Amino acid sequence: MRLLCLLLLAVTLQQPARAADYAVLDGQAWIDKASKPPRPRLVDIGVPRAAAGLNLFQLNSFRPGGEDVVAKYQTPDGEVFATLYLYRPTFPDARLAATATGEVLKMRFGKEMKRLPDAILPAGGVPGVAYRTMVDDATFEMSANVSLGLKASFAAFLQAGDWLVKLRVSGPEGRKDEVDAAGRGILDALVFGKAAQPRAAPAYRLTECPDETYAAGATRLPGGPDAMAAALVGTATLGNPAAAVASPSADLCVMRRDASSRALVLVLRPAAGAATPAFMLLGDAGNLVQVVAESGARPIVISHGVGGATLYGPFDRPPSADQLIAMKDGDTAWSGTPIGTVAYDRKGPKLTLDPAAMGLPAR
Incomplete structure (x- = not known):
């Protein structure tokens, strides 16, 4: 009996204890084994059960299929809390994700926001992979009548394989050092598998583009072989944003902000590139429009989201900022019907083309 008790004790000691009880609200989206x-x-990205004084309390997902999942943490007193998002957009660029969140913060808090210097942090023991933005002394409002008071907020972004990882940590302004330590601690505690290694995060600047005129706009071309070639060139960048960077510099400049929209709508191009749009950011949840204008192929436009994308084109030239913004509002008179879609399966992105939209004979 004594030997049995000792064996049971040994097994118990080998099992990692949960730092706190947590709920797995979507068991189809998460794998939760005590040994890992x-x-x-x-x-294959492991998330911590506890880090830097915060305990995991919930694992969940935002959509069926598990391509957009979330882990939630908090301190025992609930005053410092964190949300870790892991999602698979068809254009997983941590630089654009960090830019989008920084601009959303500006829209929300304006001149009253105290933004600390940005930094590039390690994650999972890998140096230089996570963009960090930190805000201090910002008033967070739940509604017009409910305010959470002055808060410090930490945000970090990294690309791992063809996934994005986004971390938000918030807490009282007086505990900003704890907020920063919690963010760094959760990043440090991530475990990346071989197929989900984090990518380097090059330093970059976001500036306003110089005054320039590019209003000619694009015209949809007839389909045929050009449409097929453009679609294949454009989709080669899916899951690999580095392949779509037309400029050797990571610096970006803002061509247009859509002031009429309550949500973020931002048209960007590489600062050292041609005066034509490259991206339109739509909020900070992974939705964006990309202009692919590769040498040797007609330009196409790809509307990216989490788990899928839609292709338009080909065009005689890159579209203007006005055309992209009109597309956001549902005006597709200039872009026409989509020529194809992209959806993920277990093997990666799968391209489906519409022969009729491309002017090709149906098989």
Whole structure:
């Protein structure tokens, strides 16, 4: 009996204890075994059960299929809390994700926001992979009548394989050092599998583009072989934003902000590139429009989201900022019907082309 008790004790000691009780609200999206950190079913990125004084309390997902999952943390008193998002957009660029969130913060808090210097942090023991933005003394409002008071907020972004990882940590302004330590601690505690290694995060600047005129706009061309070639060139960048960077510099400049929209709408181009749009950011949840104008192929436009994308074109030239913004509002008179879609399966992105939209004979 004594030997049995000792064996049971040994087994118990080998099992990592949960730092706190937590709920797995979507068991189809998460793998949660006691011997390993919890991880999303679709990507090998382990998340901590506890880090820097915060305990995991919930694992969940935002959509069926597990391509957009979330882990939530908090301190025992609930005053400092964190949300870790892991999602698979068809254009997983951590630089654009960091830019979008920085601009959303500006829209929300304006001149009253105290933004600390940005930094590039390690994650999972890998140096220089996570963009960090930190805000201090910002008033967070739940509604017109409910305010959470002055808060410090930490945000970090990194690309791992063809996934994005986004971390938000917030807490009282007086505990900003704890907020920063919690953010760094959760990043440090991530475990990346071989197929989900984090990519380097090059330093970059976001500036306003110089005064320039590019209003000619694009015209949809007839289909045929040009449409097929453009679609194949454009989709070669899916899951690999580095392949789509037309400029050797990571610097970006802002061509247009859509002041009429309550949500973020931002048209960007590489600062050292041609005076034509490259991206339109739509909020900070992974939705964006990309203009692919590769040498040797007609330009196409790809509307990216989480888990899928839609292709338009080909065009005689890159579209103008006005045309992209009109597309956001549902005006597709200039872009025409989509020529194809992209959806993810277990093997990666799968391209489906519409022969009729491309002017090709149906098989």
